[in-house]
Amino acid sequence: MEEDPQPQVEVPCYFLCPISLAIMRDPVTLPTGITYDRDGIERWLLTATTCPLTKQPVPADCDPTPNHTLRRLIQSWCALHDADSADRVHTPKPRVDRTAVTALVSRVHSAATGSAPPQRPQLLAALRELRDVAAESDRNRKLVAAVPGAVDVLAAVFAASANKSSEGTGTADAVRDDALEVIALLPVPEQCLRRLEETNEALVSALVSALQWSSAPSRARAALLLERVTAALPPSRLASLPEQVFREAVELLRDRPVSRPATKAALQVLVRTAAWGRNRVKAVDAGAVPVLVDMLFDDGAERRACELVLAALDRLCGCADGRAELVAHAAGVAAVGRKALRVSEVATDKAVRVLRSVARHAGTSAVVQEMAQAGVAAMLCVVAQSEQYGKRTRERARETLRLHARAWRTSPCLNHHLQAVYPC
Template sequence: MVRDDLYITVPSSFRCPISLEVMKSPVSLCTGVTYDRGSIKRWLDAGNNTCPATMQQLSTKELVPNHTLHRLIKIWSESVLNRPENHPPSPQSLSRDQAEQIILQLEIDLKMIHNTPFPRFHTIGHNLSTLISFVNEACDNRKVVMEAGGRVLPLLVSLVGKKQSLSDLCLLEKIVLFCNVILKNRVKIDSEGRDNAMFSGTEMWKYDFKTIILTCLKQGRLELRIAVVEFLELMSTHLGSQMQQSNFIPEHDEMYFELLRLIVSSNWSTDALDASLNLLSRMVVFKKNISKMVRVGGVKALTKALSEPELSPPLTEKVLKLLEIASSSREGRNEICGNELCVQAILKKVLKVSNAATELAVTLLWSLCCFSGENRVAAAVAESSGVAKILLLLQSNCSPCVRQMCGDLLKMFRCNSKSCCLSCYDTKTSHIMPF
């Protein structure tokens, strides 16, 4: 019901001449007067053939919707509802007891999903949003959620694979985010403290996770795509060998393409890069997967990331590590050696980012030039500032392993270079002048 102080501000043209209430469905008679549809129909159904406001005889009883007035009333109504005084005060933070009650209700709803034709998806989504906000308010709140996480997590993971949730990406995002909260805190999978007990059976794996995962990566907004990739990486960490046996992660070309697309299409979001690189590193442990990553453009995507000037040292190290893994396959070596930008990007990271990045870059160059005998890379490095950087690195406080690789690289450059200075260089020289 409208408050008194708001009621007197209602424009007179918005009120029905019969009921004096704000019109919900304004319609006009042939006389040009507008009424609320319900009120004028009752007047006409009573046998009246006149306009109530003017008492004119009606030539027709046709009711014409007044769309313009309807839109104006709608705009006015929304402006009234959006006034600060009409908004309820912000709810106070949940207490521990309230959070436990919400978790209990969530658990009940999740258990009933597979046994009811009308699952309470809306209620589940609302409770998940409430709990996510509750956890983010304070570190102590995590303990409340973690205590029940072992019971709720397997139910939520099963829901990810439920086909009915496929079309509701908003619900899926809430589910995945809440799963990540639990997994990041390394919760026990069941309340008795037996790790992975709930995931050891086959019940969870009967659902089609692959289809939903790819749908999220293809159609979801950036936040959902990042959350799904983090979810897969966290699940891999907790399940270990069970993850590979269950085929939970789609390991065909489409999956690698989406992970690489997340890297290059995220405007270099740190979260997106970190999530994608972590999962790719886990997936390419198996040699058959290295070729898949390379085949869908892995070297090109990693080169773009490595060439990004604002890339942080930890992310730079992860990109270099993936390139090193890619170079262990023939396809990867061919892609790197044929990509001049990739070789230049690797060289730029020597002595520029961190000791770990320098060691990875040198190892990658050594692997390509010395171990695999790729003269194309050696020639490209020798023609650029690579030789000077290797010489400077030998003068630095590098590890014995890096020093040995630098020496091997210089020997190869000397063999491939026509430079008198380089051809006369002896790797046993005690003092190096790279100028």
């Protein structure tokens, strides 16, 4: 005879987090008087400024108060109902506060400004403690970033150690990489990054040095931080970036196994900085065009990465050297045309822009024939008549087709049905 199943124990409603509806493991109370599980409410407050239940505003620097009494009640209840598979709620480990983080930052600053060699181990130890704190949670990262001068101190340590690491100092390498890791973890606002670069002119050079000499993880962090810094720079500074920035960005693209986020960051740097003519020449001289063309043959690449590759080629084909490099590549024109209809509307638009630039400014008879043989003319006809693409994209395709209508309209490479819709 089968035994009756044990009835499930109902969890008291006040033990449940209003956000997750699960038993609270670390209950905390907001100034509004409502208690939530710490993990749930901290995630909520990352993107919201109100209490989820009362909708009352919550200060940005609010640190929820631990509800020790409720936590002990939940622990006791879970212990009584352990046989019913209720998870025990363990006492959370002590959390760092603003005072502790401020003291850590002060230790980093003191060790960094000391001139005696014994200060190096203390600096490394303080940096690693700060890194562990920041890596623990979003709340800790916000706490570190909010300490006055913390980001400035870390940037100064990173820049100074990067210069020394290029001289082959092992300890400086470790300091550079740890400082970079902490900065990369922090949610640094754009205006703060702009101010950092203005007050610390060696920051960009330090990032270039990290791209040259670091391990793969640190190179990836340097690329991501460089992308954030260039996004914050004013146009006057972007237009005068050193050649090393482009050389290292291209080298990172050539060595793509570093990481996909780092690859996209390097592409973003090229797209953003190549808006200026001098930077286009620097990027082309660094070998960007053949590397970008080769990336178009990676069928496993993400859509966004492919869009960025075509956007970068569009920028670089804005100068004669860039167009010459694309045309000189054995598969340059074909690679761009190959991606035009296969990725996205954005990718199609960028590909059409590249091909229009080549047809208009580098359209020798050999190039025009290559474009027909590679199926570029057929692709442009499809884009020109398809409502799937934007009006400006279709108009660019028609404009490109008109440039070489005499050669393409009657080309044997163009199907008869496409010849019939060829724009006049």
